Amino acid sequence: MKIIIGLGNPGEKFKNTRHNFGFMAVDAFAEKNNFPDFALSKKYSSFISEGILAGEKILLAKPQTFMNESGKATKKIISNTEQQPEDIIVIHDDIDLALGTIKISKNRGSAGHKGVESIITNLGKENFIRIRMGILPGSMKPKNPEKFVIGNFKKEEDELKDKAVEIVARALTLLINEGAEKAMNEFNK
Numbered sequence: 001m002k003i004i005i006g007l008g009n010p011g012e013k014f015k016n017t018r019h020n021f022g023f024m025a026v027d028a029f030a031e032k033n034n035f036p037d038f039a040l041s042k043k044y045s046s047f048i049s050e051g052i053l054a055g056e057k058i059l060l061a062k063p064q065t066f067m068n069e070s071g072k073a074t075k076k077i078i079s080n081t082e083q084q085p086e087d088i089i090v091i092h093d094d095i096d097l098a099l100g101t102i103k104i105s106k107n108r109g110s111a112g113h114k115g116v117e118s119i120i121t122n123l124g125k126e127n128f129i130r131i132r133m134g135i136l137p138g139s140m141k142p143k144n145p146e147k148f149v150i151g152n153f154k155k156e157e158d159e160l161k162d163k164a165v166e167i168v169a170r171a172l173t174l175l176i177n178e179g180a181e182k183a184m185n186e187f188n189k
Helices: 018-032 067-081 114-123 145-149 155-178 180-187
Strands: 002-006 039-041 046-053 056-063 088-098 102-106 129-136
Touching: 002 018, 002 067, 018 056, 018 088, 018 129, 018 145, 018 155, 046 067, 046 155, 056 067, 067 088, 067 114, 088 102, 088 114, 088 145, 088 155, 102 155, 102 180, 129 155, 155 180
Parallel strands: 002 056, 002 088, 088 129
Antiparallel strands: 039 046, 046 056, 102 129
16 A cells, blocks of 8 residues: 655645645546545544555545644554554645755655654654655745745746646656656756
8 A cells, every 4th residue: 555645735725735745646646537526534543545546445635633743643653553654645835846846755864854753753764755846937046945835836836836736747757657766857947
């Protein structure tokens, strides 16, 4: 079983924010692969959708614990499915990458991302795969990163945002079908 966790913040207020890029990517992947609608699972503290891809069971999750507490929901998912951290793929926004780009990594620290930091703290390990989705619109970081990440994408960013979501869906498919190394070689350019 593979567990794909998109990070974000719950609630309508945050739906289109940069911090919810992980939710957007998981939603697009679910739609593209005809997964059932997401349903709230109290057991996992997440919205969950389950399906089969390439003969492997896939659990998609959108934690409802707010970004900085993502590790609590992730730990519940790992415990209740009896999987290991290396069975999870975490998708999240990354302010160090340009909008429209992604990077796949594994066995890496949080690089200051509070959601990833929470997961590492709660699992006691960092040996999971991460798909980092760039949100930086230009070459300079915003003066107030905390405010920037909970701001909505601008209309002129929609094309790059949609491109990134599509790239992640393709990367996930390759990752599931052929493994992390192949996906990293293909998408980390």
